[in-house]
Amino acid sequence: MKRIKYIALHVKKYLTGFLHLVYPKICLHCGNTDITKFHVLCPYCYAQLPFTDFFEIENNNIDKIFWGRMPLGPSGAALFFTKNSIVQLLLFELKYK
Numbered sequence: 001m002k003r004i005k006y007i008a009l010h011v012k013k014y015l016t017g018f019l020h021l022v023y024p025k026i027c028l029h030c031g032n033t034d035i036t037k038f039h040v041l042c043p044y045c046y047a048q049l050p051f052t053d054f055f056e057i058e059n060n061n062i063d064k065i066f067w068g069r070m071p072l073g074p075s076g077a078a079l080f081f082t083k084n085s086i087v088q089l090l091l092f093e094l095k096y097k
Contacts, residue, residue: 028093029086040090050080050087 026033027042034042041049054060054076062075079087 029089040093041086045086048086050082050085052077052080054078 024033025035027035027045028040029045030042032042032044039046052060054062055074055078057076058074060076062077063072066072066075081087081091
């Protein structure tokens with residue numbers, strides 16, 4: 001039984017290494033390999049994201065855009081979008097790749 005666990009552990013290790021060769025886990029912005037599972041940015045690039053906190057503010061800028069156009073409940077945006085920023089790169093990757 002111990003031998004089977006030993007073999008399974010090594011097979012998993014080699015498969016993980018092979019998958020990293022084919023699909024490397026690197027930060028989409030800086031290329032750093034210090035990312036955790038299911039994330040696309042390293043901790044440094046994540047800290048650089050321009051969060052808006054609009055969901056915590058009543059009558060924020062997003063609400064004002066839609067006033068009088070359509071009935072809308074609480075609204076907001078998670079991130080500020082600017083040209084040549086991390087946010088633009090993430091949206092491009094999501095949309096086209």
